[in-house]
Amino acid sequence: QSALTQPASVSASPGQSITISCTGTSSDIGSYNYVSWYQQHPGTAPKLMIYDLRFRPSGVSDRFSGSKSVNTASLTISAVQPEDEADYYCSSFTKNSILVFGGGTRLTVL
Amino acid sequence: QLQLQESGPGLVKPSETLSLTCIVSGASIRTSSYYWGWVRQPPGKGLESIGSIYYSGDTYYNPSLKSRLNISLDSSKNHFSLRLTSVTAADTAIYYCARLRGSYGGMTYYFESWGQGTLVTVSS
Numbered sequence: 001q002s003a004l005t006q007p008a009s010v011s012a013s014p015g016q017s018i019t020i021s022c023t024g025t026s027s028d029i030g031s032y033n034y035v036s037w038y039q040q041h042p043g044t045a046p047k048l049m050i051y052d053l054r055f056r057p058s059g060v061s062d063r064f065s066g067s068k069s070v071n072t073a074s075l076t077i078s079a080v081q082p083e084d085e086a087d088y089y090c091s092s093f094t095k096n097s098i099l100v101f102g103g104g105t106r107l108t109v110l
Numbered sequence: 111q112l113q114l115q116e117s118g119p120g121l122v123k124p125s126e127t128l129s130l131t132c133i134v135s136g137a138s139i140r141t142s143s144y145y146w147g148w149v150r151q152p153p154g155k156g157l158e159s160i161g162s163i164y165y166s167g168d169t170y171y172n173p174s175l176k177s178r179l180n181i182s183l184d185s186s187k188n189h190f191s192l193r194l195t196s197v198t199a200a201d202t203a204i205y206y207c208a209r210l211r212g213s214y215g216g217m218t219y220y221f222e223s224w225g226q227g228t229l230v231t232v233s234s
Contacts, residue, residue: 036219057222098162
């Protein structure tokens with residue numbers, strides 16, 4: 001059982017926008033803005049897409065954005081592209097000084 | 111350019127100790143603002159944070175693994191290591207080493223860079 005809850009899957013046609021939710025508690029997402037998102041294509045290591053809730057590392061498309069409301073963080077991908085098809089994981093700092101992950105969401109581009 | 115490379119046995123027997131090393135190149139592990147950590151992923155499943163270490167040697171472990179876990183660093187060799195004792199089949203996973211951004215006192219913010227991962231299978 002993951003510490004953070006994500007939907008198992010989402011799907012979209014190219015050009016559509018999608019939002020992936022990540023629900024935690026007042027002990028993690030609700031108390032800290034240290035929320036990050038990772039993209040993982042099959043057979044590869046995860047890649048940082050969003051850090052500190054809403055910031056993008058250099059080289060990450062501005063189609064990716066992050067936000068938070070109370071205990072739920074969200075990743076929005078606008079104008080979905082075929083190359084966005086991957087697994088997405090959220091992560092949050094917790095009071096145990098451990099970064100916990102969500103269970104992951106598989107994005108399928110139709 | 112930072113590179114992280116995991117090394118260690120790909121097969122470990124049940125009840126024995128899993129040992130992995132992450133070789134760091136392109137940056138010194140004795141740098142503030144960074145932690146060095148481990149994440150694992152069972153085949154076909156999600157990511158699990160194992161723990162991390164600051165350059166000072168302070169460690170922070172996943173409570174579910176803490177009793178079996180040791181993470182250490184060797185600044186002379188610029189690498190850090192993972193030891194997990196009394197392994198079972200449930201410890202079979204791809205193990206990733208990573209650099210984390212953070213600040214002193216256990217404040218880890220995110221996994222900034224990742225190694226390519228190494229599959230460790232626990233089987234007799």
